[in-house]
Amino acid sequence: MNAAKIAYTPVGVALGALSGMIAGALFKQTWKRIGHEEDTPSARDEDRTWKEVLLAAALQGAIFAVVKAAMDRSGATATRRMTGTWPG
Numbered sequence: 001m002n003a004a005k006i007a008y009t010p011v012g013v014a015l016g017a018l019s020g021m022i023a024g025a026l027f028k029q030t031w032k033r034i035g036h037e038e039d040t041p042s043a044r045d046e047d048r049t050w051k052e053v054l055l056a057a058a059l060q061g062a063i064f065a066v067v068k069a070a071m072d073r074s075g076a077t078a079t080r081r082m083t084g085t086w087p088g
């Protein structure tokens with residue numbers, strides 16, 4: 001295991017947790033604007049339509065994926081700047 005990979009491991013864990021919190025907050029705000037309501041749909045909420053539940057799930061997944069990729073890429077770039085090696 002190279003030094004960059006070792007240095008990146010705790011950074012990656014911290015960024016993963018942070019990206020989850022950011023993505024969750026961003027999804028809630030996005031859903032408030034799209035759905036015009038506070039609560040996000042749950043798959044087991046019988047008062048919600050299939051369309052609403054699946055749209056919310058797809059949107060949540062997309063937001064989480066984009067935020068995670070951006071945070072992970074930023075962390076890898078910062079690690080390369082500090083160590084001179086990409087943490088592949």
